[in-house]
Amino acid sequence: MSTYAKNQPSGFKNTIERVAIVGAGGTVGAHITAALLKTGKHTVTALSREDSGNKLPEGVLVATVDYDDEATIVAALKDQQFFIITVAPTAPRDTHSKLVQAAAKAGVPYVMPNGYGGDIDNIKLGEETMLGPVGKANRDEIEKLGMQWITVCCGFWYDYSLGGGESRFGFDFDKRSLTIYDDGNTKNSTSTLSQVGRAVAKVLSLNELPADENDKSLTLSSFLNKGVYLKSFVLSQNDMFESVKRVTGTTDADWTVTHEDSKKRYEDGLAQVKSGNMAGFAKLLYSRAFFPGDSSDFSAKTQNELLGLPNESLDESTKVGIDMVKVLQQRFERMAS
Numbered sequence: 285m286s287t288y289a290k291n292q293p294s295g296f297k298n299t300i301e302r303v304a305i306v307g308a309g310g311t312v313g314a315h316i317t318a319a320l321l322k323t324g325k326h327t328v329t330a331l332s333r334e335d336s337g338n339k340l341p342e343g344v345l346v347a348t349v350d351y352d353d354e355a356t357i358v359a360a361l362k363d364q365q366f367f368i369i370t371v372a373p374t375a376p377r378d379t380h381s382k383l384v385q386a387a388a389k390a391g392v393p394y395v396m397p398n399g400y401g402g403d404i405d406n407i408k409l410g411e412e413t414m415l416g417p418v419g420k421a422n423r424d425e426i427e428k429l430g431m432q433w434i435t436v437c438c439g440f441w442y443d444y445s446l447g448g449g450e451s452r453f454g455f456d457f458d459k460r461s462l463t464i465y466d467d468g469n470t471k472n473s474t475s476t477l478s479q480v481g482r483a484v485a486k487v488l489s490l491n492e493l494p495a496d497e498n499d500k501s502l503t504l505s506s507f508l509n510k511g512v513y514l515k516s517f518v519l520s521q522n523d524m525f526e527s528v529k530r531v532t533g534t535t536d537a538d539w540t541v542t543h544e545d546s547k548k549r550y551e552d553g554l555a556q557v558k559s560g561n562m563a564g565f566a567k568l569l570y571s572r573a574f575f576p577g578d579s580s581d582f583s584a585k586t587q588n589e590l591l592g593l594p595n596e597s598l599d600e601s602t603k604v605g606i607d608m609v610k611v612l613q614q615r616f617e618r619m620a621s
């Protein structure tokens with residue numbers, strides 16, 4: 285496709301109106317869908333399994349798909365301009381590839397692949413957390429099939445990771461216990477689920493292409509085959525603990541705090557995963573991201589201002605995370621991996 289709107293065939297609208305999404309009722313997909321609908325600029329079609337137990341947000345069109353029948357996915361994606369994949373990490377391994385192949389057959393030009401994690405350019409971190417090569421393979425497949433991608437680099441979801449149990453940010457709210465990696469001062473880039481939703485909606489609400497060579501405004505095309513980088517907070521576990529105490533009205537005396545060496549915890553998690561126990565995965569992932577001097581802090585690359593993302597209240601986000609504890613505890617399969 286030519287780089288400028290002025291060279292497009294007549295009838296070209298230079299906006300992304302038709303968006304398809306997998307996971308509209310899922311953890312991050314629900315936030316992305318809500319933010320897209322709120323703009324009033326997009327028609328959102330949710331690709332959903334017939335036996336899905338997920339509640340889809342009001343206002344989306346629903347296309348029922350069967351992952352064992354490609355034609356159903358291709359039909360759902362026909363005429364879509366942008367395809368967002370937020371598929372469960374616990375779904376069968378070939379699910380992402382099935383979606384991407386169907387998107388290519390349907391002629392969708394742009395895909396947002398699964399990812400929604402750290403900096404894709406931090407190769408070492410990606411390899412050591414095992415997520416990097418998977419994300420790279422997903423993006424490569426999109427390119428190989430002639431499409432372009434935009435991936436979201438948001439760091440850990442703050443609210444989800446805070447409420448998601450001891451293996452994540454170390455908090456067990458039922459036991460009022462906290463595992464702190466090392467001295468607890470290493471900082472990580474984090475984003476709330478709602479900030480991720482807003483960022484995606486901002487990018488998809490930009491003009492698709494510059495009008496002509498004089499148009500220097502921000503366009504969706506400037507993000508193609510790149511990450512969009514965002515944050516809500518750059519936090520250490522000690523920062524989180526201070527917020528948790530404020531929000532819960534507790535003091536140090538109410539909490540049992542233990543310290544663990546992040547490198548040892550990473551090795552323990554890795555050994556568990558290698559022996560087939562996926563409970564080690566969250567442990568290795570989060571402890572690795574808090575390695576002192578080599579953490580997942582990419583705040584220097586974040587594009588919040590460029591995208592006009594709002595500043596958020598840490599304590600309000602902490603409350604959202606604590607409110608998620610019970611919901612996440614119901615997701616046995618997911619929380620054990």
Ligand SMILES: NC(=O)c1ccc[n+]([C@@H]2O[C@H](COP(=O)([O-])OP(=O)(O)OC[C@H]3O[C@@H](n4cnc5c(N)ncnc54)[C@H](OP(=O)(O)O)[C@@H]3O)[C@@H](O)[C@H]2O)c1
Nearest residue numbers: 307310311312332333336371372375398399400439440441
């Ligand atoms: N940065 C972070 O802290 C963080 C944390 C967790 C996950 N992530 C990443 O975010 C992405 C999406 O994760 P998520 O938690 O939003 O996903 P999720 O809520 O667990 O699942 C999203 C959707 O996947 C669909 N799905 C398709 N096949 C499925 C299957 N066999 N089993 C279960 N669901 C299936 C479901 O849609 P239907 O039911 O409508 O078919 C579901 O709503 C992944 O790339 C993951 O790695 C990032």
